[in-house]
Amino acid sequence: MRAKKTASHIRQEQIVEAALDIIATEGLHALSIAGIAKRVGIVSSALYRHYNGKEEVLDAVLVFIRKRLMSNVDHVVKETRDPLQRLKRILMRHARMLDENRAIPHVVFSDWIYTGHPERKAKVADIITGYLGIIREIIKEGKNDGTIRPDTDTEAASVMFLGMILPAAVLSNVSEGRFDMVKHAENAWPIFVRCIAKI
Amino acid sequence: MRAKKTASHIRQEQIVEAALDIIATEGLHALSIAGIAKRVGIVSSALYRHYNGKEEVLDAVLVFIRKRLMSNVDHVVKETRDPLQRLKRILMRHARMLDENRAIPHVVFSDWIYTGHPERKAKVADIITGYLGIIREIIKEGKNDGTIRPDTDTEAASVMFLGMILPAAVLSNVSEGRFDMVKHAENAWPIFVRCIAKI
DNA sequence: GTTAATAGTGATTCACTATTCACATTATAG
DNA sequence: CTATAATGTGAATAGTGAATCACTATTAAC
Known part of the structure; x- marks a missing residue:
């Protein structure tokens, strides 16, 4: 199902939160764009609407x-x-x-x-x-x-x-x-x- | 050119040494089979003669x-x-x-x-x-x-x-x-x- | 010197990941 | 209500790195 359209600054927070979560439980090396996106509830390509790439995250x-x-x-x-x-x-x-x-x-x-x-x-x-x-x-x-x-x-x-x-x-x-x-x-x-x- | 054939226990030492070298200079995440092999002077597939994979290294x-x-x-x-x-x-x-x-x-x-x-x-x-x-x-x-x-x-x-x-x-x-x-x-x-x- | 074991090679497969893009949907300003 | 900008989606692409394999070269034992 399609994720609800959400303001970018909210998504940015969610993305950082998800990233911290993954790092805490699985370690930094396990941090992937797909993993973050999944946790946020969007598709990996959608993440690029909010950050220009992994570096920025x-x-x-x-x-x-x-x-x-x-x-x-x-x-x-x-x-x-x-x-x-x-x-x-x-x-x-x-x-x-x-x-x-x-x-x-x-x-x-x-x-x-x-x-x-x-x-x-x-x-x-x-x-x-x-x-x-x-x-x-x-x-x-x-x-x-x-x-x-x-x-x-x-x-x-x-x-x-x-x-x-x-x-x-x-x-x-x-x-x-x-x-x-x-x-x-x-x-x-x-x-x-x-x-x-x-x- | 082909690397000189060398006893496995020697290669094993060289591999550990090379790995430590790479970790020290480039960090653990930069440790790759290809990288180690290159430093040792052999080709990546040859490394598998001496260790059964990255885990063993x-x-x-x-x-x-x-x-x-x-x-x-x-x-x-x-x-x-x-x-x-x-x-x-x-x-x-x-x-x-x-x-x-x-x-x-x-x-x-x-x-x-x-x-x-x-x-x-x-x-x-x-x-x-x-x-x-x-x-x-x-x-x-x-x-x-x-x-x-x-x-x-x-x-x-x-x-x-x-x-x-x-x-x-x-x-x-x-x-x-x-x-x-x-x-x-x-x-x-x-x-x-x-x-x-x-x- | 022949042979068997050992070590080396390049090509290739496989899985995984980041990134891009054309297109679909949704929210909202006017 | 509608135009449009913002957000979401799936497919495609490209890069990377580990591992396998059939084959070649070298060493050492006999």
């Missing part, structure tokens, strides 16, 4: 992910001013988000999306370094206001912050979700605090 | 990676008995190894190798959890001999240990190698020690 997926990550941070920054509290809440939100949005680690990790596309690789790099930059700023603030030890290597600490969640995502992925990311984040946080907090 | 690559990882740990365990020293040396070796062997993170991260192959996914899971298990044992020893704080969550700490190197690998990958993994490991270590060491 992937770009849209990246835009979505960046937004999700950044809105995460924005919320927390509004919630509290204390640097350690900010870091903790970002961590916990991040863990929950990756848990619900399993597509994100797939996209960030997979080389599929990179190779032969320097601009796209740069986009992913931007997303990660942008995120890291924010963490770094929070740590700097903490050093200024005396809640974080001044002898902490800011750069290394920010990457280690990522290190609380990133291996957890890999483990959760590899273990068919038997690894509990949120719980790990909860357990890892006090250890991390001990590293950087001024007691 | 990938399995061989996994075996290689597991060996590399484990020999790494074995060396260190022989070098020193002190738990903190062991961890530090494993970390530094690991960083250097990933730096030289860029294919490893690609394989561990990429979903390509997983989806639709539960057994292979399980193998990767085994490699990672095996590695983690060893780290966990070292931490436990440290708790016993008093070099590591007894209130440290062993599980969380071992995953965080991985977290010193894993995000670095992603960053190095995404940034075209502009991120210095070894340097990061050096900077991260004192922070990590502060978390777990009994002062």
Whole structure:
């Protein structure tokens, strides 16, 4: 049966959603135009009315992910001013988000999306370094206001912050979700605090 | 021109080597039978004399990676008995190894190798959890001999240990190698020690 | 040197995927 | 109501990569 005619901006959202869904359940390499179209409920050729090809779909997926990550941070920054509290809440939100949005680690990790596309690789790099930059700023603030030890290597600490969640995502992925990311984040946080907090 | 006839066990090594090479430079998704064969200097159909297909090649690559990882740990365990020293040396070796062997993170991260192959996914899971298990044992020893704080969550700490190197690998990958993994490991270590060491 | 086993080759098949296009249908502005 | 722009459809095309096969060349054992 024929799909109902639907405004392009709606279809665009549906397409990104479907893509994320496929990535989360079957992996990035399983992402096909036909698969996306089927999930949306249209025929593959119809997809080209809304995106000019697979490349554009992937770009849209990246835009979505960046937004999700950044809105995460924005919320927390509004919630509290204390640097350690900010870091903790970002961590916990991040863990929950990756848990619900399993597509994100797939996209960030997979080389599929990179190779032969320097601009796209740069986009992913931007997303990660942008995120890291924010963490770094929070740590700097903490050093200024005396809640974080001044002898902490800011750069290394920010990457280690990522290190609380990133291996957890890999483990959760590899273990068919038997690894509990949120719980790990909860357990890892006090250890991390001990590293950087001024007691 | 015709390739020189070469014993199968030699070709098998060359094939794994070529595969690792391609994965490191172009990513896992770019790994094709034709590509491997070309690099080895034979024609794609000839590859089937040595492996029964792509699956077998990938399995061989996994075996290689597991060996590399484990020999790494074995060396260190022989070098020193002190738990903190062991961890530090494993970390530094690991960083250097990933730096030289860029294919490893690609394989561990990429979903390509997983989806639709539960057994292979399980193998990767085994490699990672095996590695983690060893780290966990070292931490436990440290708790016993008093070099590591007894209130440290062993599980969380071992995953965080991985977290010193894993995000670095992603960053190095995404940034075209502009991120210095070894340097990061050096900077991260004192922070990590502060978390777990009994002062 | 002959022979059997081993390794290499090119052609080909098969399945899968992205993309294009001519045509059909639907929504909506006027 | 109707014209037209937007969206949907199926068929066709082209590219890719894995795998098979009949055949050829080389090696090594006897």
